[in-house]
Amino acid sequence: MGHSHHHHHQELSGKKLLISILLNIGITLAQxxxxxISGSLALLSDALHNFSDVLSLIISYLANRFTRKQASVKRTFGYKRAEIMAAFVNSATLIVIAVILIKEAFERFLQPEAITPSLVIWLSALGIAANGFSVLLxxxxxxxxxxxxxxxxxLFTDMMASVAVLVGGLLMYFYQLYWVDPLLTILIGLYLVYMGYDLLKSSSKVLMLFTPDQIKVDEMVQIIGEHPAIKNVHHVHIWQLNEREIHLEAHxxxxxxxxLITFDEILKEIEEKVFHEFGITHLSIQPEFGKCHTKQVIVQD
Known part of the structure; x- marks a missing residue:
């Protein structure tokens, strides 16, 4: 039942992404x-970001569909990492786009150009409406x-970019402050770097099989080792497969x-403890008795 609910949730997410893709294609062409026509760098940079939105949303949509595929003998985990890969690619593109926008804005500062603000105002308003709807979706x-x-x-950063462009358009329309256009572009770029870096770091940690931040390994080992039958917990590996699955492997x-019956009973107790206290969903334990090899908690294989 839980799997069926999750599958339905993924299908619904896929449909929402598809709607957002179509909306962003329309916005990109218009901008x-x-x-x-208007000569606005901020509007063109917003269009560039919108185009990146289209690509990122397509990547997210494909990852969403791939994740639903069943595991097989050649892919025993299925495509459970597809969405993490999509998050990594999309967060990296956010940062690349930001650098491009900042570079273009500095060039525009050195060579300012006249802009038609009325068109900028209407098209940025269109971007706010469409992206705002996608964000809520x-x-x-x-x-x-x-x-x-x-x-x-x-989508959210693009909506904020459209808000910035709208403010810039209004300032240019009423006060002829054309330098506002590249200034806003730089601010948008810096905001993209800030937002993209955090997600890039999080997805990289998952892909590199780092221990999830919320799990304190020493504390977990100590809790498991409190069982009277257990002498030592060592050779520990903890990794996150995706948002829903954290795996623990230990000797x-x-x-x-x-x-074996006694081991199964102890294993069940350990599973309950590590799930409720650390959120670990999958457990692989190698039982040992009287072995002479290293008893270090962390061992480089």
Whole structure:
């Protein structure tokens, strides 16, 4: 039942992403044409970011579909990492786009150009409306899914960029402050770097099999080792497969040469403890008795 609910949730997320893709294609075309006609760098940079949104949303959509595929003998984990890969790619593109925008803005500062602000105002308003709708559409899904969060960040930052462009357009229209256009572009770029870095770091940690931040290994080993039958917990590996699955692999040295039924009972107790206290969902334990090899908690294989 839980799996069925999760599958339905993924399908719903996929549909929301598809709607957002179509909206962003429309915005991008409108802003490219408007940016060329008006001469607004901020509008063209917004269009560039919108185009990156389209690509990132397509990546997120494909990852969402791939994740639903079943595991096989060649892919025993299935495509559970697909959404983490999408989050990594999308957060990296956010930072690259930001650098491009900042570079273009500095060049515009050195060579200012006249801009048609009325067109900028209308098209940025269109961007706010469409991206705002997309942001509200996938906001809930972004809370517990890196892939959806990466798509959400692209859309949210683009909505904020459109707000900045609108403010710039109004200032240019009423006060002829044309330097506002590149200034806002720089601020948008810096904001993208700030937002993209955090997600890039989080997705990189998962892909590199780092221990999840919330798990204190020494504390966990100590709690497991408190069981009277356990002599030592060592050779520990903890990694996060995706947002929903954290795996623990360890060797456990026992005081006595216990039978399988006793081991299964102890294993069940350990599973309950590490799930409720550390959120670990999958456990692989190698039982040992009287082995002479290293008993270090962390061992480089």
């Amino acid at each position: 490219v044409i408007g940016g060329i 996938i906001r809930k899904d972004a809370k517990d899914n890196m892939n959806m969060k990466s798509a959400y960040l692209h 456990i040295d026992f005081h006595k040469n216990i039978n």
